[in-house]
Amino acid sequence: MTTSTPNLDRITAPADLRNLDRDMLIAVADELRAETINAVSVTGGHLGAGLGVVELTTALHHVFETPKDILIWDVGHQCYPHKILTGRRDRIRTLRQGGGLSGFTKRSESEYDAFGAAHASTSISAALGFAVARDLKGESNNVIAVIGDGSMSAGMAYEAMNNAGGLDKRLIVILNDNDMSIAPPVGAMSHYFARLVSSQSYRSLRKIGKGVAKAIGVEGPARKAEEYMRGMAMGGTLFEEMGFRYVGPIDGHDLDQLVPVLRNIRDGDDGPVLIHVVTQKGKGYAPAEAADDKYHGVAKFNVVTGEQQKAASGPASYTKVFAQQLIREAETDDRIVGITAAMPGGTGLDLFAERFPERCFDVGIAEQHAVTFAAGLAADGMKPFAAIYSTFLQRGYDQVVHDVAIQGLPVRFAIDRAGLVGADGATHAGSFDVGYLGALPGMVLMAAADEVELARMVATSVQIDDRPSAFRYPRGNGLGLEMPAVIEPLAIGKGRIVREGTSIALLSLGTRLDEALKAADALGAQGYSTTVADARFAKPLDEDLILRLAREHEVLVTIEEGARGGFGAFVLQLLAERGALDHGLKIRTMTLPDVFQDHDAPFKMYDTAGLNARHIAATALEALGRNQDLAKSVVAPMLAE
Ligand SMILES: Cc1ncc(C[n+]2csc(CCOP(=O)(O)OP(=O)(O)O)c2C)c(N)n1
Numbered sequence: 001m002t003t004s005t006p007n008l009d010r011i012t013a014p015a016d017l018r019n020l021d022r023d024m025l026i027a028v029a030d031e032l033r034a035e036t037i038n039a040v041s042v043t044g045g046h047l048g049a050g051l052g053v054v055e056l057t058t059a060l061h062h063v064f065e066t067p068k069d070i071l072i073w074d075v076g077h078q079c080y081p082h083k084i085l086t087g088r089r090d091r092i093r094t095l096r097q098g099g100g101l102s103g104f105t106k107r108s109e110s111e112y113d114a115f116g117a118a119h120a121s122t123s124i125s126a127a128l129g130f131a132v133a134r135d136l137k138g139e140s141n142n143v144i145a146v147i148g149d150g151s152m153s154a155g156m157a158y159e160a161m162n163n164a165g166g167l168d169k170r171l172i173v174i175l176n177d178n179d180m181s182i183a184p185p186v187g188a189m190s191h192y193f194a195r196l197v198s199s200q201s202y203r204s205l206r207k208i209g210k211g212v213a214k215a216i217g218v219e220g221p222a223r224k225a226e227e228y229m230r231g232m233a234m235g236g237t238l239f240e241e242m243g244f245r246y247v248g249p250i251d252g253h254d255l256d257q258l259v260p261v262l263r264n265i266r267d268g269d270d271g272p273v274l275i276h277v278v279t280q281k282g283k284g285y286a287p288a289e290a291a292d293d294k295y296h297g298v299a300k301f302n303v304v305t306g307e308q309q310k311a312a313s314g315p316a317s318y319t320k321v322f323a324q325q326l327i328r329e330a331e332t333d334d335r336i337v338g339i340t341a342a343m344p345g346g347t348g349l350d351l352f353a354e355r356f357p358e359r360c361f362d363v364g365i366a367e368q369h370a371v372t373f374a375a376g377l378a379a380d381g382m383k384p385f386a387a388i389y390s391t392f393l394q395r396g397y398d399q400v401v402h403d404v405a406i407q408g409l410p411v412r413f414a415i416d417r418a419g420l421v422g423a424d425g426a427t428h429a430g431s432f433d434v435g436y437l438g439a440l441p442g443m444v445l446m447a448a449a450d451e452v453e454l455a456r457m458v459a460t461s462v463q464i465d466d467r468p469s470a471f472r473y474p475r476g477n478g479l480g481l482e483m484p485a486v487i488e489p490l491a492i493g494k495g496r497i498v499r500e501g502t503s504i505a506l507l508s509l510g511t512r513l514d515e516a517l518k519a520a521d522a523l524g525a526q527g528y529s530t531t532v533a534d535a536r537f538a539k540p541l542d543e544d545l546i547l548r549l550a551r552e553h554e555v556l557v558t559i560e561e562g563a564r565g566g567f568g569a570f571v572l573q574l575l576a577e578r579g580a581l582d583h584g585l586k587i588r589t590m591t592l593p594d595v596f597q598d599h600d601a602p603f604k605m606y607d608t609a610g611l612n613a614r615h616i617a618a619t620a621l622e623a624l625g626r627n628q629d630l631a632k633s634v635v636a637p638m639l640a641e
Pocket residue numbers: 049052075077078118119120147148149150151152176178180181182281341342343365367392395
């Protein structure tokens with residue numbers, strides 16, 4: 001159901017907003033909200049955050065001369081209204097689909113997307129970079145960063161503010177405070193923001209100030225009144241101690257407050273300024289406002305009822321299998337604790353927290369802290385499971401090396417979203433963890449081929465008390481396997497032969513095993529006897545298994561859901577060191593391509609990556625030196641699948 005948008009129809013670029021009067025601006029904002037809801041009902045994606053910044057987005061593009069004035073969105077998941085207003089309304093219903101708009105800001109997509117995002121808490125650092133560049137070039141544009149209260153729980157935001165305050169550069173930071181992260185926010189800062197917003201004296205003083213400014217009709221006194229009120233009610237704020245002028249809190253849904261304050265700041269000549277804007281995540285759409293998660297991330301949904309299209313209920317998601325096994329283990333081991341960096345729902349630790357509230361810690365968007373916090377727990381005898389998406393663990397890598405691996409501390413890393421993730425695209429792909437963890441001495445690194453394997457890897461990790469361990473698993477559902485009553489731990493460093501053959505060996509790490517088995521079927525049908533093995537461990541490698549496969553087969557193909565420099569490289573190094581490459585073995589290593597892949601449906605992304613069954617079969621035949629026709633005869637039937 002599309003909604004009538006006569007005012008929004010007139011906005012083909014932010015310049016069309018610049019001369020609108022108050023009433024027109026309000027009308028555009030209302031239609032922008034309706035268009036956002038309508039578009040996301042068709043595409044799915046991030047909704048709540050964007051609804052919370054409809055007025056702010058409208059006011060920013062009205063007051064500032066974007067793209068000359070630089071506007072940087074933190075995370076960027078709230079940028080759909082921004083994309084609609086900046087010439088991409090015609091493509092907004094391609095959001096997060098192959099070939100369509102990114103779900104985050106992306107420099108290559110628009111001149112209005114000054115800086116790419118998706119990982120949180122980067123906006124102030126980037127904005128300061130733009131501000132320093134501006135001054136070095138002798139230019140005079142404004143630079144604005146919009147950062148959420150949740151994203152303000154990351155240390156990087158304070159590193160940036162500390163530097164900005166020290167440099168005293170003209171910089172505008174807008175704190176979009178909706179008192180939500182993905183889950184409710186955690187930490188002392190969220191309490192601090194709440195105090196700023198709830199101080200009655202400040203709020204009542206602000207009403208007087210606002211009334212005076214309106215009556216006079218001149219904005220200048222609003223700012224003086226604002227400072228006076230703040231001084232009266234609040235005294236300095238944490239931000240002022242960091243060199244920022246603090247303005248606010250102001251109502252982020254009231255254009256009568258937003259526009260004059262933004263104009264004041266635009267026309268001022270201050271150094272760094274932080275404007276504290278109070279908004280509501282999911283604003284203006286009742287099902288989102290009522291939802292616990294404020295419709296942070298949604299599937300396609302019915303606009304009238306808000307009912308989301310449920311993913312076909314099939315096999316349990318890997319995330320749920322992880323959480324349920326961890327709970328099972330924790331029932332009999334009170335040293336097990338869970339740690340998440342602001343992703344309790346995404347990692348499944350919300351289920352663990354329901355069962356063991358005192359043993360589950362949400363540290364906020366603070367992966368670096370999460371890792372070293374876990375190291376401290378491990379150093380004192382606990383069994384910490386740090387459940388962090390592969391892509392977000394990148395943020396805490398030095399802590400993994402310096403605080404965990406060098407000290408040999410038994411932190412367990414539950415690495416969800418390993419491999420390609422689909423609609424979130426390149427910024428969220430879990431491509432690199434095999435390489436970056438497998439390089440660390442002493443690390444035990446596992447990859448689950450299915451949900452039973454995942455449960456066994458959790459059980460295995462529980463027992464590894466003398467060094468760090470990690471197990472990786474993909475976003476989405478397993479194969480629908482029956483979960484055994486007893487979940488046996490694995491023998492460390494031991495893989496398994498899933499199917500015996502004689503001429504081709506496919507050695508898979510992770511869930512590509514399923515594709516490898518399909519490839520083996522196709523190859524077998526053409527008379528190529530094919531062994532399929534599941535490595536289970538990227539570190540330590542099952543050396544006996546790998547050397548045997550190399551010895552007994554003409555072709556060895558490794559397959560992994562990871563970038564070059566991971567499992568296949570480790571296998572090549574082992575074979576080279578043992579002289580196993582000196583006897584004519586034909587070996588190929590299949591990895592993700594050496595590019596950042598744009599978003600699409602996961603199966604399509606793996607097709608683009610060349611990691612589906614037909615690619616595996618063709619690679620084996622190519623290695624055998626079989627002509628392409630034969631490859632086609634094997635592969636062609638699979639294409640028809
Ligand atoms: C480094 C990092 N960790 C975790 C996430 C997952 N994540 C995406 S949005 C979000 C919450 C952001 O909260 P806030 O900044 O308040 O924005 P809001 O959604 O409330 O508008 C989180 C944790 C991320 N994008 N980046």
